[in-house]
Every structure is written in C-alpha cells, then in structure tokens.
Amino acid sequence: MKWLLRTVFIVIMLLVIVFTGFAQKNVTITVQDYFDPAQSMGKFIEEKMVEFENNHPNVKINHTYIPYSQLLPTILQEAITKTVPEIIMVNNPNISQLIKAGVLKDLTGKVKEWGWENWEDYLKGYRDNGSYEDKIYAFQITGNNLALFYRKSLLDKAGIANPPKTWQELEEQCKKIKEVLNITPFAYDGEASDEGSFQFYSFLWSNGGSLLELDQPEAIEALQFLTDMFKKGYIPRDVLNITSQGDLTPWFVNGEVAFMINGCWEFGWHLTEDVMQKLGDVKVTSIPVPEKGMHSINAFGGECYGISSNIDPAKYDVAWEFLESLLSSDFNLRLNIASASLPTRASAVNEILTEMPILEPFLEQSKYALPMALMGGMENYGEISSILWVSIQKAFTGVATPEEVFKEAAQNIKGIFSPEDYEKYKQLARTLLQEASKK
Amino acid sequence: MKAFSYKMYFFLIPALVYQLIFGVYPLIYNLILSFKDVNLITYIGGTSQWIGLSNYVQILKDPVFKKAIFNTLIFTGLSLCFQFIVGFCLALLFNRTFPLKGLFQSLIMIPWVLPIMVSGSFFRWFFNDQGMANNILLSWGFIDKPIPWITSQILPILSITAANIWLGIPFTFILLYTGLRAIPLELFESAEIDGANWWQNILFITIPILKPVIITILTLGCILTVKAFDLIWIMTKGGPGDVSQLLTTLSYSLAFNKFHFGKSSSLLVIMVLLVISLTILFNSIKVEEESSIE
Numbered sequence: 123m124k125w126l127l128r129t130v131f132i133v134i135m136l137l138v139i140v141f142t143g144f145a146q147k148n149v150t151i152t153v154q155d156y157f158d159p160a161q162s163m164g165k166f167i168e169e170k171m172v173e174f175e176n177n178h179p180n181v182k183i184n185h186t187y188i189p190y191s192q193l194l195p196t197i198l199q200e201a202i203t204k205t206v207p208e209i210i211m212v213n214n215p216n217i218s219q220l221i222k223a224g225v226l227k228d229l230t231g232k233v234k235e236w237g238w239e240n241w242e243d244y245l246k247g248y249r250d251n252g253s254y255e256d257k258i259y260a261f262q263i264t265g266n267n268l269a270l271f272y273r274k275s276l277l278d279k280a281g282i283a284n285p286p287k288t289w290q291e292l293e294e295q296c297k298k299i300k301e302v303l304n305i306t307p308f309a310y311d312g313e314a315s316d317e318g319s320f321q322f323y324s325f326l327w328s329n330g331g332s333l334l335e336l337d338q339p340e341a342i343e344a345l346q347f348l349t350d351m352f353k354k355g356y357i358p359r360d361v362l363n364i365t366s367q368g369d370l371t372p373w374f375v376n377g378e379v380a381f382m383i384n385g386c387w388e389f390g391w392h393l394t395e396d397v398m399q400k401l402g403d404v405k406v407t408s409i410p411v412p413e414k415g416m417h418s419i420n421a422f423g424g425e426c427y428g429i430s431s432n433i434d435p436a437k438y439d440v441a442w443e444f445l446e447s448l449l450s451s452d453f454n455l456r457l458n459i460a461s462a463s464l465p466t467r468a469s470a471v472n473e474i475l476t477e478m479p480i481l482e483p484f485l486e487q488s489k490y491a492l493p494m495a496l497m498g499g500m501e502n503y504g505e506i507s508s509i510l511w512v513s514i515q516k517a518f519t520g521v522a523t524p525e526e527v528f529k530e531a532a533q534n535i536k537g538i539f540s541p542e543d544y545e546k547y548k549q550l551a552r553t554l555l556q557e558a559s560k561k
Numbered sequence: 562m563k564a565f566s567y568k569m570y571f572f573l574i575p576a577l578v579y580q581l582i583f584g585v586y587p588l589i590y591n592l593i594l595s596f597k598d599v600n601l602i603t604y605i606g607g608t609s610q611w612i613g614l615s616n617y618v619q620i621l622k623d624p625v626f627k628k629a630i631f632n633t634l635i636f637t638g639l640s641l642c643f644q645f646i647v648g649f650c651l652a653l654l655f656n657r658t659f660p661l662k663g664l665f666q667s668l669i670m671i672p673w674v675l676p677i678m679v680s681g682s683f684f685r686w687f688f689n690d691q692g693m694a695n696n697i698l699l700s701w702g703f704i705d706k707p708i709p710w711i712t713s714q715i716l717p718i719l720s721i722t723a724a725n726i727w728l729g730i731p732f733t734f735i736l737l738y739t740g741l742r743a744i745p746l747e748l749f750e751s752a753e754i755d756g757a758n759w760w761q762n763i764l765f766i767t768i769p770i771l772k773p774v775i776i777t778i779l780t781l782g783c784i785l786t787v788k789a790f791d792l793i794w795i796m797t798k799g800g801p802g803d804v805s806q807l808l809t810t811l812s813y814s815l816a817f818n819k820f821h822f823g824k825s826s827s828l829l830v831i832m833v834l835l836v837i838s839l840t841i842l843f844n845s846i847k848v849e850e851e852s853s854i855e
Contacts, residue, residue, distance in 0.1 A: 195817050201605040219820075223605040314800040359690045359712040362801045378691075501602060508818040516802035519714055 155211030206430035260428035265464035309382035337532035390462030422491035594826035648733025681795030740774035
C-alpha cells in the first residue's frame with residue numbers, strides 16, 4: 123500500500139511541476155516607477171503592460187510602484203545590491219547622477235536600430251538631459267514646467283483687469299488683493315525639497331542668475347523679491363512646511379489665494395474637468411518676469427525611463443521592446459494627455475494643444491525651459507539643490523538676509539567641485555542661460 | 562546545582578544570528594563607511610577611498626551639526642522632563658478609583674496607538690499658521706495675529722518637542738502606573754498612622770520604591786527620543802532652513818539629500834556613542850541603587 127501512495131504522490135508532484143512550468147512565462151520584466159496604479163498615469167502604464175503581454179504571451183511585466191520621495195533611495199539600495207529592476211523611472215534632475223554612477227545602460231546601439239530620427243524627434247533639452255558624452259541612457263516620456271495660475275473672479279473683485287506680467291505688477295496686484303479681499307494672495311512653494319528649488323528657478327533664471335553663482339546680484343535680487351513678498355504677507359507662511367506643490371492647489375480651489383505657481387500636471391490631478399467647470403474662473407499665464415519684454419525662463423521637470431545596467435542580457439531585447447513601445451510618438455501624446463503633461467517629442471507637441479488648449483502657456487514656456495541638472499553641476503545637482511532650498515527658507519524666516527544666505531550658499535557650492543569642474547559647469551550653465559535668453 | 566551544559570548555547574543561536582545580522586553587521590558597516598569618502602557615485606561603483614577621520618573632523622566643524630546637537634539636547638531634555646512629570650501625575654491619578662477610569666485610561670493610550678504618520682501630519686496642521694492652535698487662540702482673543710509655531714526661527718523646535726511630549730506620555734504613564742500598582746498599600750497605611758501627609762508619601766515611599774522603574778523609563782525614553790526622526794521629518798523636515806534640525810534629520814539629510822554617506826555615517830557613530838554614554842550613566846545609577854538595597 124505504501125508503494126502505491128508513494129507512486130501517486132510522485133506522479134502528482136511531477137504533474138504540478140510540469141503544468142506550473144508550462145503556465146509560467148519565459149521572461150519577466152519589472153518596471154519600477156512612481157506612477158500610482160490607483161491614479162491615471164499608473165493605470166495608463168499598466169494598460170500598456172497588459173497590451174504588451176497580450177502581444178507577447180511569453181512575457182510577464184510586473185509594475186512596482188515606489189512613492190516619489192522614496193524612488194531615488196530605493197534605486198540607490200538596489201544599485202548597491204545589483205538588484206535594480208529591468209526598467210526604471212528616474213526623475214529628470216537625478217539622471218546625471220545615475221548615469222555617472224553606472225546605474226543606467228547605454229542604449230545608443232538600440233536607438234540606432236530603432237531609428238535615429240526618433241531620437242531627434244525628442245526636444246533638445248530632453249535629449250541633453252538623457253544623454254552623456256554622446257551616449258543615450260534615458261528617455262524623458264513626460265515633460266512639465268510651472269506657470270502662474272489665477273482666479274479671474276478674485277482678480278475682478280479686487281478691480282484687476284489683467285494678470286501680472288512683471289514682478290512689480292505681481293507685487294502691486296498682491297497688495298491690492300490683500301487689501302480688498304483680506305486674503306494671502308500668492309501661493310509659492312517654499313518647502314524643504316527639490317520642489318522648493320524647482321519653483322525658484324523661474325525667478326532666478328528669468329533674472330539672469332545662475333545656480334552656480336548665487337552670490338551675484340541677479341540671484342540675490344530674485345531671492346530678495348520673493349523674501350519681500352513673503353515678509354509682506356503676500357505668500358502664506360505655511361508654504362515652508364507643505365509636502366509637495368500639490369498642497370498649494372486646495373488653497374487655490376478654496377479661494378484662499380488668488381495666484382499660485384504650479385505645474386501643468388495639476389490639470390490631470392487636482393484641477394480635473396469637473397473641478398474646473400465648478401470653479402469656472404481658473405486661468406493660466408506665464409510666470410511674471412523682472413521687466414517687460416523679457417520671457418520667463420523656466421526649469422523643466424518630468425519623468426525618464428531607462429534600462430538598468432545590471433539587466434540579464436537574455437532580457438535586454440524584451441526590455442528594450444517594451445520601452446520602445448512606451449516611446450512611440452502616439453503613446454507619448456496619449457500618455458501626456460492622460461497626465462496633463464507636456465509631450466517630449468516634437469511630433470506630439472502641436473497635437474496636444476487641440477486636445478488641451480489650457481496647456482498653451484506651458485508649451486510656450488517650454489521653448490525656453492532648461493534642464494535642472496545641467497544648470498546645476500550635473501552629478502552634484504542634488505546637493506546644490508538642497509543648499510538652495512535651505513537658503514531660501516533661511517531668507518524667508520529672517521535667519522539672514524538674502525545676500526548673506528546666498529553668499530554662504532555660493533561658497534558652499536563652490537567647495538563641492540574641483541576648480542576645473544566648477545569653471546566647466548559654470549560656463550555650461552552660462553551658455554545654456556544665454557541661449558535661452560536670446561531665443 | 563545543575564551541571565553546565567553546552568546545549569543551552571544551542572538555544573541562543575537564533576537570537577545570536579538575529580543580533581549579528583541586524584545589529585552588529587549594520588553597526589560595523591556604518592563604522593567602516595564613516596572612515597570613507599562615500600558619495601552616490603563611489604558608493605554604487607564601490608570606489609570609495611579611506612580618508613581616516615576626515616568625515617568626523619568635517620562634521621564636528623559644521624555649524625549645522627552644532628545646531629543639531631543643541632536642538633537634540635533641548636528636544637530630549639524637555640521631552641523626558643515633561644513626559645515624566647505628566648506621566649507621573651496621570652499614574653498617581655489613575656491609581657485612585659473614579660468613574661469611567663477604564664475609558665479615560667484607554668483615551669490616554671491613543672497617542673501610542675496612532676501611526677506616527679497620522680500624529681505627525683495632525684501636528685503639522687495643528688501648528689500651521691492657519692492651523693487649529695492659532696484658530697483657537699485667535700477666536701478666544703488671546704492673540705491678534707497667528708503665532709508662527711513651525712515657520713519661525715525659534716518656535717519650531719519647541720513645537721516639535723510639544724508634539725513629541727504628547728506622543729511619549731502613554732509610554733511613561735503605563736510603566737509608572739504598573740510600578741505604582743505593585744507598591745503594597747500597607748506601606749502607605751503605616752505612614753498615615755505615623756502622621757505622613759500625601760506629599761511625604763510621594764517623596765519618601767512612592768519615588769524611592771519606583772526608582773528602578775524611573776531609571777528604566779529615563780533610559781528607554783532617552784534612547785527613543787534621541788533617535789526620533791519620523792515625527793520631525795513629517796512636521797518640519799528639520800526646517801525652516803536648519804532651525805529644527807536634530808541629529809537624526811541631519812543624518813538623513815546628509816545621506817539622501819546631499820549623498821554624503823560617509824559624513825552621515827560618522828554622524829550616526831557620534832549619535833550611537835551619545836546614546837551608549839547616556840545608557841551607561843543611567844545604568845550606573847541603577848547599579849548603585851541595587852547595591853545599596855542589597
């Protein structure tokens with residue numbers, strides 16, 4: 123009897139192994155990003171994964187969602203233990219660091235096979251950001267920048283006909299709104315994070331200041347302007363402790379502020395169609411500039427996808443094939459419509475305006491938008507950005523004057539580089555800034 | 562007496578393995594990192610160089626480190642002090658019988674039950690310029706403009722300390738209350754016959770008997786407070802600027818904002834030494850106390 127039981131057990135085990143083996147997919151690819159599967163972008167990416175799996179029955183694609191703030195620390199841990207997933211998303215300012223650290227695979231060969239014209243269809247800033255020394259490492263799939271959102275009805279109530287075009291107009295209008303409506307009019311993100319730095323660039327760069335020369339008058343003037351706005355009570359003090367730029371929008375929706383600096387993504391996040399209809403008075407314009415005749419020079423944000431350098435060679439072709447499907451012009455357009463972001467491919471830019479005309483000011487500004495890492499010392503950008511946001515907070519809270527904090531910051535930033543690298547990156551930032559100013 | 566057996570060491574193996582992997586290894590690894598020039602690129606590439614005590618020298622010279630040390634001492638000192646005083650008063654109160662005692666006891670434990678994310682976010686909103694604290698004070702007419710609890714130069718460290726005191730009270734309360742319950746009532750009855758008043762009962766019976774519990778609370782409280790991170794990070798991220806920077810937030814900031822892993826590790830080593838010194842100090846008081854009892 124025992125032998126019979128033993129034989130039945132062995133047969134069952136063999137069947138289980140054989141059938142699970144058949145049922146298993148041959149190749150498993152993991153895509154790691156900060157697109158929450160419960161929200162539009164995550165859902166959109168996951169639909170693409172299912173579509174790809176249906177067309178490739180032997181491929182299984184897993185989606186790993188990591189919250190925004192934990193994405194870089196997670197990639198770092200994975201890189202040290204050589205367990206970086208096959209396809210990873212990187213926030214665009216961190217690309218340079220990860221390229222230099224060898225986390226991303228050189229995709230130049232694959233791009234040549236794919237068609238060089240596809241790569242050239244990407245707008246220049248995005249190409250610069252995803253490549254290093256003529257090698258391509260990452261593709262920016264969504265773009266964004268900041269603009270000035272305003273509530274027309276609140277401006278009307280305060281007797282203001284048009285939104286501000288210059289810093290002076292912004293200050294005057296804030297003064298008027300505060301007096302008439304008794305609200306703190308201008309929501310500007312001053313938090314202690316990259317987002318705090320991101321918001322400052324429009325003021326810094328439009329005034330001709332550089333992140334690598336913060337002790338220069340152009341930079342100090344920009345901080346002085348915002349510090350004055352903060353101290354005069356035109357910017358809510360609570361902006362120092364918000365957790366993201368998205369925290370500004372509830373104030374804006376509730377009419378607690380009349381202006382806010384925020385990104386185009388808000389139209390796919392808080393300012394959805396029904397909210398916009400209900401409010402009925404939300405408008406967007408370019409960020410005010412120091413003087414008339416100038417144009418706003420903004421930083422561009424957005425997300426990039428690349429392939430891990432530690433990818434199993436047997437999976438590389440499949441990973442690239444999936445990545446390629448995310449990069450098509452058509453998908454680029456649809457993805458950016460879903461997330462109210464800016465297309466990164468020239469061929470998709472014009473089409474999005476017919477779908478989402480409200481993005482017009484953002485698209486106009488994207489002509490002059492600059493990559494943060496290239497403007498801020500490449501692989502050292504993260505550290506420089508953190509020096510900047512701490513300095514802004516110090517000036518706002520009166521720990522020191524804008525001039526004092528920026529002089530100290532400039533000295534600290536200079537100390538990060540060797541003298542040769544500092545000169546090299548300073549010149550790069552100057553060149554990019556001059557090009558953007560001339561356009 | 563039982564004969565010595567090697568078998569008993571066998572049963573220690575799981576705990577030893579756990580300690581080696583999750584306690585000793587990270588400590589040694591952190592110590593090694595603190596002597597190296599580790600940034601994001603050298604860390605991933607495995608090309609970091611030995612630089613001796615350079616990280617320690619740099620961190621000790623850093624004015625933000627001095628600020629963080631000062632803030633950590635304020636934060637720890639005030640937290641322990643107020644948590645103990647309030648916890649002790651509550652323990653004395655709950656040692657008596659009164660209606661709905663069980664319900665109130667459960668309510669006191671709420672801060673401990675709540676996830677730190679919830680309490681941290683609550684306190685951030687509470688102390689915001691437009692938050693509950695200012696709204697109450699404004700509506701009652703105590704102030705005419707909002708107090709910048711977490712947006713000024715001095716108040717943020719005090720505000721996060723207040724939040725931490727609220728969080729730590731249940732821990733102090735429950736340990737002291739358990740200790741109080743263990744004191745025989747006869748002692749108080751005898752003292753009463755001898756003419757001792759309430760205050761003398763506390764001073765000469767309750768506190769001396771509770772001394773070992775108090776030292777344990779202070780030791781554990783000290784460790785828990787020095788390593789507090791999440792509450793501060795959620796409320797102020799060590800800001801605005803650096804005004805509420807503690808050793809823990811500074812260490813995180815050095816590692817994950819500036820990618821100075823070596824410097825961050827050296828800061829952690831200093832922090833571990835600080836906690837060990839305080840623990841030895843409290844333990845020496847405890848040992849003295851125990852030997853005097855013997």
